[in-house]
Amino acid sequence: MDFEVSEKMATMLAMIREFMDREVIPLEGEMLFGSPETLEAGVRAAQEKVKQMGLWAPNHPVEFGGLGLSMVDHGLFAEAVGRSPLGMTVFGTQAPDAGNIEILHKYGTEQQKEVWMRPLVEGKIRSCFSMTEPETAGSNPILLATTAVADGDDYVINGQKWFTSSADGAAVAIVMAVNDPGAPPHQRASMILVPTDTPGFNLVRNVSVMGHAGSGHASHGEVIYQGCRVPRTNLLGPEGHGFIIAQDRLGPGRIHHCMRWLGIASRAFDMMCDRANSRVIDADGGTLGDRQVIQHWVAELDAEIRGARLQVLHAAWVIDRHGAKVARDEISAIKFVVANTMLKGVDTSIQVHGALGVTNDTVLAYWYRHERAARIYDGADEVHKTSLGHRILRRYATAAKAAESSS
Numbered sequence: 001m002d003f004e005v006s007e008k009m010a011t012m013l014a015m016i017r018e019f020m021d022r023e024v025i026p027l028e029g030e031m032l033f034g035s036p037e038t039l040e041a042g043v044r045a046a047q048e049k050v051k052q053m054g055l056w057a058p059n060h061p062v063e064f065g066g067l068g069l070s071m072v073d074h075g076l077f078a079e080a081v082g083r084s085p086l087g088m089t090v091f092g093t094q095a096p097d098a099g100n101i102e103i104l105h106k107y108g109t110e111q112q113k114e115v116w117m118r119p120l121v122e123g124k125i126r127s128c129f130s131m132t133e134p135e136t137a138g139s140n141p142i143l144l145a146t147t148a149v150a151d152g153d154d155y156v157i158n159g160q161k162w163f164t165s166s167a168d169g170a171a172v173a174i175v176m177a178v179n180d181p182g183a184p185p186h187q188r189a190s191m192i193l194v195p196t197d198t199p200g201f202n203l204v205r206n207v208s209v210m211g212h213a214g215s216g217h218a219s220h221g222e223v224i225y226q227g228c229r230v231p232r233t234n235l236l237g238p239e240g241h242g243f244i245i246a247q248d249r250l251g252p253g254r255i256h257h258c259m260r261w262l263g264i265a266s267r268a269f270d271m272m273c274d275r276a277n278s279r280v281i282d283a284d285g286g287t288l289g290d291r292q293v294i295q296h297w298v299a300e301l302d303a304e305i306r307g308a309r310l311q312v313l314h315a316a317w318v319i320d321r322h323g324a325k326v327a328r329d330e331i332s333a334i335k336f337v338v339a340n341t342m343l344k345g346v347d348t349s350i351q352v353h354g355a356l357g358v359t360n361d362t363v364l365a366y367w368y369r370h371e372r373a374a375r376i377y378d379g380a381d382e383v384h385k386t387s388l389g390h391r392i393l394r395r396y397a398t399a400a401k402a403a404e405s406s407s
Ligand SMILES: Cc1cc2nc3c(=O)[nH]c(=O)nc-3n(C[C@H](O)[C@H](O)[C@H](O)COP(=O)(O)OP(=O)(O)OC[C@H]3O[C@@H](n4cnc5c(N)ncnc54)[C@H](O)[C@@H]3O)c2cc1C
Pocket: 096, 129, 130, 131, 132, 133, 136, 137, 138, 139, 140, 162, 163, 164, 165, 166, 220, 373, 375, 376, 377, 378, 379, 380, 381, 382, 383, 386
């Protein structure tokens, strides 16, 4: 693997870092204390500047207005913009739109791409992804209960979903629903595009997460589909391909989260080091950073973040060369490694900041509340560990059998 960053990418990263410090991080005050309307206006203005700088939508296809970066370059880009909770949105690469754009690009008809994908890449509309249900275990989607029954030229969708992130204000939902309950478990469900102004699409609440219901993009909706009728032409990909498309969405989606988490970890780390060096703890002017325990935290975290970054870039490199399917083990591993490294980074930085760390005067408490979910969504830690461990052991068993039969 080549660790050299291309000249073009190095220039881009320098521009991004400077823009993040000058334009994006100062907007965090509005996010933490201000009004959603003022924040939205600030984000919109920053997005326009990003477009003028030619840095908009790094990971999306060039023919739709993106930069079409490779996964490795996007990894470098996403860490730089992940340093603020607002960065991904300001640069047009935020979840859940990014994953939805990817599956629209891969599976959408020409008409679906023009109606939904193009305005999504341009940042003119938002979308949401509606798979998880409160009454069935999200970790095992073959249990999904929401149905899409074919009726003439339409599907009629009924069911209850929650954690449909960013449903508030979204123009379209991609819904996973069972259309053929008699089929083998992994062929029962399909993905269907549902415009959110369709009668029967009911956003009943933004679920309160760690005490905050949020609004707009920063929210997690509970949606009840009640006789929600959409044309069968709104099917995304072939009927019964829901699981395949979900996997296609989740693979790259997971690595995008990991890249963003590296940004969080590295900024929390920077803040921790600055605080350790400046917080006087002794009468003779000694600082927190003079204490060995803090030095150990700094050393350990630095090593862990570097390790996590290498793992993420390596997974991205495998995806660039061989596709997400071949990178299954790498993606499973980074999903739980980077989530835990990031959470440890935020928690340790809060500890070093003392009482200041749990206030809204820094961004750390925001991350502590909002990023705990990293170990749950897109596959809980335990699910990734189980499937990775299972695959590794199966390879050992196969190798042992082969050795036995050849001896
Ligand atoms: C902030 C946030 C945003 C989200 N955004 C979206 C979204 O936009 N769209 C969407 O559809 N969903 C979204 N989700 C839902 C998320 O994908 C699910 O929460 C996740 O799949 C887990 O499902 P569950 O919550 O039903 O937990 P369950 O499946 O009930 O699992 C609960 C816990 O059990 C353990 N567990 C589960 N399976 C196993 C196993 N095989 N072995 C050992 N332990 C296991 C894990 O510790 C897991 O955390 C979001 C969730 C959060 C928290």
